Amino acid sequence: MNDTSVALQKVNLRRLHPYLDNILIVGIIIGKQRPRKFLDKKSSVEVYRGVWNFTLRDSPQDYINITYWGPSEVIFQANEKFRTGDVVEIINPKINVRILNDTSEQFRPMVTSPYNLTLNEKSSIVHHAGMSVDYLPLLKFPTKPIAGFLPLRDIHNSGASIKDFIDVLAVVRGLGQVRTITSKTNEIMLVRTVEVFDHTCPSLKIDIWDPDIINRSEKWTPRFTALFFTDLIVLWSNFQRQFIAKVSNRTIVTENPEGKEVQLLLDYAKDAPIETFEIVDQFLTTLPDPSTIRDIMSVKQIQDKINASLQEVRSGSKQFTALLFAFVSNLDLDGLSQTLMITCGKCKMPIKGSLCENSECSTVYENEVIDPEFKFDIKITLSDHTGTLTNCRFRGEVVEQALSCTARDFSNMSDDEKSMLKWKYLMERCAVHIAVIFVGNQYPVVSVVNIRLADPVEVGRSLPVY
Incomplete structure (x- = not known):
């Protein structure tokens, strides 16, 4: 002393x-x-x-x-x-x-x-x-120039060539549970995975092993907390099949730091697509007319292309489209499966009842009454002689056009009426235009962008052998 x-x-x-x-x-x-x-x-x-x-x-x-x-x-x-x-x-x-x-x-x-x-x-x-x-x-002043941050897209695309520490500026997308791990020296350690996003990429996972930063992360809010990480380590995760980052002994985390770049990022984050269905919906708007998709594939060929893409280290443009002639082997419109997504008419966040629970939404603190929005959100299974694609995404206007009814009208139908709609396609051979979309280097979403009953002559002339 x-x-x-x-x-x-x-x-x-x-x-x-x-x-x-x-x-x-x-x-x-x-x-x-x-x-x-x-x-x-x-x-x-x-x-x-x-x-x-x-x-x-x-x-x-x-x-x-x-x-x-x-x-x-x-x-x-x-x-x-x-x-x-x-x-x-x-x-x-x-x-x-x-x-x-x-x-x-x-x-x-x-x-x-x-x-x-x-x-x-x-x-x-x-x-x-x-x-x-x-x-x-x-606490709001960064310890290094913010302008030196590396965009998340570059981490995924060039992670194998990154040998030095990197700086990251991003917004919190989600917080994983705090996990307890026993090290090789029998030391009990805590770890939390924080998922972040920026203008260039919807996701980067960062592993935090420091108890002090883990404690601070309890106050981080998705979409509203921007973080500037200095001196992160980039590594490849065999388990997640993607590049991730890890906090090092050199890392300083600055929460919502001062800077023009930060404000621009937070403005973007307020309405940025961060949920998987939002990212997929945004990508689908960039696709050409489904009728121009003429690359015919079998289920096996689609699965082989997906598996090959998952093995690639680079996360460049892996998205692809295909025309599939297949039977609709599962379409549960009248059972227990989800068929509709109901969102707030103001903030567009999903709601379970009739009221929005998003504390940032004006309908909550202004007692504003706005009718919720209804959108089809269905899982469909497609099968041919080479295999089966399960849990394909069948959403939005694509379903409305296929079933010739709106989502709101469907919500008021009886089970018998829904069953009649189901049998329009169930166990029928269909021409299905699909888009395979990779989100954050995880297993891709197979999304139906158009479906119609197939012409038997067209099927016989075009169906792939394998």
């Missing part, structure tokens, strides 16, 4: 130099790493010591890395006590000149200070007793 009998000199990070001692620095923690425990080899008895690294900022321009050494219980207690966003006082640290090519620098966040600080038994860290409000805006 410091000698309190000597008056402390308060300094800011910009005025640091190695000859200062007995100083006090006030700043806000903008990032921290997990503490580590190790056996003290200098002790004649079994004693464990600990080390904890965190990053402190006291102005938009000035931030520094700090290393705290001490008995393991002291270090781990300090890690639990102080979190990102806490305004703290650093008392009597040792000031060291940074050695830029030193190995330790490769595993620490990038900072602007030419120094780093060391805390030990003669130093201390405490919560700031004064006004903290002036320091809180510093």
Whole structure:
């Protein structure tokens, strides 16, 4: 602990130099790493010591890395006590000149200070007793230029050639559950996968292993939280068959940072298609007239092309269309399967009852009454002599044209009436125009873009052998 009998000199990070001692620095923690425990080899008895690294900022321009050494219980207690966003006082640290090519620098966040600080038994860290409000805006300032971010599309397309750390600016799309993992050294660790998107790509999954960032993620909101990640690691996931990113020891996460690029991204995110059905619907609007789709395939040929695309590392344009002559082997219009999607007439978010539950929708806080919208959303199964395509997507106006009724009219039909519509196509040979659409490098969506009863002569002349 410091000698309190000597008056402390308060300094800011910009005025640091190695000859200062007995100083006090006030700043806000903008990032921290997990503490580590190790056996003290200098002790004649079994004693464990600990080390904890965190990053402190006291102005938009000035931030520094700090290393705290001490008995393991002291270090781990300090890690639990102080979190990102806490305004703290650093008392009597040792000031060291940074050695830029030193190995330790490769595993620490990038900072602007030419120094780093060391805390030990003669130093201390405490919560700031004064006004903290002036320091809180510093959490909005990124630690690296935002303009240097890598678009998500480039990560998926060129991930194999990325050997260095990358920076990412994106908006939260979804938050996975926090999972508990046992490491090879029997250490219990937490991990959470956060899915993000930007203008160029609907999805990138980022694995977060840092407990502090996992704790902060509880407040992140899909569509409304923009994140700037510095120094992520890119790697290929055999399980997910796509490139993902992982937080490193160098990573600093800035939530809704200041910057023109951020505001443009958040404006886009408000209405961007992020659900799978939204992305598919948007893609389908770019397709030509279904009658121009003349590439005839069998079910097996479609499945083979899908499997070949899934094996490709690159995630370029894998989408394709085909004309399939097949039987409709399952079309459950009058059973328990979903047939309609009901959305709010204002914000277009799916609703289960008659009222919208989206807290951002004006119908909620203005008590505005707007009729919900109805849209067909059906799963259909297609079969031919080579195999079966299950859970094909059959939605929207395509269904209305095929069944010659609107979704709202269908919602008011009796089961007998729905059954009559079903048998118009069920077990009949049809000419089906489909689009196979890959979303986020996952298993693709097979979407029906047109369907009609097939002419037997046309089938006999065109049906593929295999």
